[in-house]
Amino acid sequence: MAAAGISTLIIGCGDTGVRLAARAVGVGDDVLGVVRSAASATRVRSVGADSLAHDLDGEISALPACRRLVYSAPPSRDGETDERMRRVLAAMPNVPAHVVYISTSGVYGDCGDDSVDETRPVAPASARAKRRVDAERQIAAWAPHAVILRAPGIYGPGRLPVDRVRAGEPVLADAAGGWTNRVHIDDLAGMAWRVARQHPPHTLYNACDGAPTRREAYYDTLAELLDVPAPPKIDWAEARQRFSAMRLSFLAESRRLSNRRIVADTGYRLVFPDYRDGLIASLRGENTSAGY
Known part of the structure; x- marks a missing residue:
């Protein structure tokens, strides 16, 4: 291995990381x-x-030196700090020229009907979100040039609630719920690869499709594409009886995320700006490396 180390190191190389790795190998x-x-x-x-x-x-053990680091591993499971991040950064032999951390939009907390851009202060409501805030702060202190991508719900092939919709499981009615946001996994990988090769003018970006919707629209569209009845809608009283505490914590938060900054700063062209097209491609099992 050369003294300069490897080109790209991906910590937590899961679904998103593999797609990013394919892009890096391709160049x-x-x-x-x-x-x-x-x-x-x-x-x-x-x-x-x-x-x-x-x-x-x-x-x-010591990790290899690299010129580009993408950190996609989730935080530790307990507490309000990310001890995984702490151990990884301590094991890194260098601070790479390019650093990207894939975080979550959950750090904003509940924003109601507000449109949310990157100037919004974090307000994590759960220990899960507080761990993410801690991780963001750790990597920013370690590498001030690190680019943080705040991603909402990630969907794509094999990442859809198909079984629940086919089984007719209910969803929280729009009258009781708020706004939801999403990003197709190929777009998330494309955005991460784009900023991993640049020094964009900002270090914080919402990595989303920029098309927030009410919850019913997403599930009803998926049901339509599966050719099954739309899921029944329930209120909060019934949701508290049916859903887990973790699911309820997600449902309790509402945000309308803007992606204007990442599009303007990087020139990234979304492959799936319309979630309907993304759902169709996901059900077909399609992946794409376009958009980067």
Whole structure:
């Protein structure tokens, strides 16, 4: 391995990371994806990248130097700090020229009907979101030039609530719920790859399709495409009896995310700005590397 290290290191090389790895390999990068399982390692190697199996909850041996780091691993499961992030950064031998962290829009908390851009202060309501805020602050302190992408609900092939919709499970009615946001997984990978090769003018971006909708629209559209009845709609009283505490915590938050900054700063062209087209492609099992 050259003294300068590898081109691209992806920590937490799951569904999004594998798509990003394929893009990096496609332009000639030597790529290493850090994963937890043998199955994930096989997926990483299938796109031409190297893999390293590592338990980020244990002791982390020294990681290779790299010119580009994309951190896509979720935080630790407990507490309000991300100890995984702390261990990974301590094991890094250098601060790369390009650093990208894929975070979550959950750090904004409940914003009601407000339109949310990157100037909005964070207001995490759950321990899960507080861990993300801690992770963002850690990586920004370690690499002030790090670009943080705040992603909402990620959908794509194999990432749709098909079984629930076919089973006729209810969804929270729009009268009781708020706004939802999403990004197709290929667009998220494309956005991450775009900023991983640039030094954009900002270090914080909403990585979304920029088309927030009410919850019913998404589920009703999926039902239509599956040719099954639209899911029944329920109020909060019934939702509290049916849904888990974690699901209720997601339902309790509303945001209308704007993606104007990332589009303007990077020139990225969304492959799926319309979630209906994204759902159709996802049901067909299509992946795309366009848009980068």
